[in-house]
Amino acid sequence: MPANDLNALEPLADKLGRLTDLSPEDRAALLSLPVTTEIVRSGHYLVREGQTPSSCCLLVEGFACRNKLNADGGRQIVSFHMRGDILDLQHLLLDAADHNVQTISESTVAWIPMSQLKQLTFERPAIAKAFWRDTLIDASIFREWVLNVGRRDAKTRVAHMLCEFAARCTAAGLGSPERFELPMTQEEIADATGLTSVHVNRMLRILDEEKVIDRAGRVIRISDWNHMLHIADFDPAYLHEAA
Amino acid sequence: MPANDLNALEPLADKLGRLTDLSPEDRAALLSLPVTTEIVRSGHYLVREGQTPSSCCLLVEGFACRNKLNADGGRQIVSFHMRGDILDLQHLLLDAADHNVQTISESTVAWIPMSQLKQLTFERPAIAKAFWRDTLIDASIFREWVLNVGRRDAKTRVAHMLCEFAARCTAAGLGSPERFELPMTQEEIADATGLTSVHVNRMLRILDEEKVIDRAGRVIRISDWNHMLHIADFDPAYLHEAA
């Protein structure tokens, strides 16, 4: 658990570099943040609803999700995250966490003291801008998820989730539509799409049978991406990936 | 259509003042923004998906919603807005609109040139902070909506939407749980909750019959707020209203 691992911040610097133009000085300032890295198992809670974190959690390797629970204990996953994503940037300006953050695979995370992050955003407007832009893209993704769970049928819903995950993996350099690996269980796909794991399984089987996707365990191959986009009602504009 | 209506910016200044501490100078700078006000009918589009607005739209009076359409033309409302809300702040940093913004009642809106807003956030960190905080709260509300449409049954879902609307109206000085008025049709409630207008009607009748709410046209009275919170699975923490 090194106290200051430069490599841990690289994925973040890369991601912010995709969001906005960062000067070499901005990038250097970012990379010199003090961090504590940690390896955690799948299912580990990084933030729990109600807490007021004093450190900010950066995902260096692996996958995580944000989720909320309803009164019956039903879980709704509201987003998935991967290498380079900051998982609780909102606590820079909000007090208590309004949702949980949990790993869905073994992961490496880096903790950055909130005070240092605050200072960095104060001193470096370009970095504040990149963070704000990241927040706005997050919000856009949430809006698309409201549409996905509210107004699409089960098959389209699952396909859409797969498309978004494929697109984001591709942007993060973790695969391509032609081949990427799902880190999550079918139950987690269900919690993300507002379905049950049984029905997710049925929909995946149908997508496979109809040759929309090609499954081998958790490895997904999508040979006809345009066809998939159509089936999934997926338009990547909401990801705002073009800088 | 006055070119510079000071009163139009008051609701915004009040709202930002609730989000963060603004110095008198910050407030004055905000209030001196050039605006063009306009009165529009219910159903008017203020922003359309795909556009890249050059002005930012502030809701001065009335109500609006953000919505997205799926491939079948189904509409999903992703948020409601009221006096003092900025409707497309995201276009400060994002290019093309990823959703529509539409009034749901006759409304007064104020257009602020994007360039002026950008400059203000550049010169006044406190205002940038307030805007960022507003963005973060928006995102929190979207997350709760994902949970609402994904993991709650129809009755709870409608009740939750009513609770949120009541809470936000109360914060904006537009009513109280004991009495507030819905500006939207039952079809719009349906589009916000991922249901159909027929089923929304059934749920409202049940909530009324069970004395959870008391309806008279679009006027809602909730005498036992704690009971309503329970029925609706509503915890206002996600609104982050305490400064």
Next chain:
DNA sequence: CGACAACTTGACGGGCGTCAACCGGAGTGG
């Protein structure tokens, strides 16, 4: 008083949840 939008209610059907059983692979311990 006619037109139209919003609201209301009933009948019926289907998409998805629930329940339950079984399979396969990975990890674990004897």
Next chain:
DNA sequence: CCACTCCGGTTGACGCCCGTCAAGTTGTCG
């Protein structure tokens, strides 16, 4: 090296919540 456990995945049977369709009512505005 095999038995056992456990988690995740798979499949079928059945039922309910909510969508669909359709008709009627109310209220409002011209």
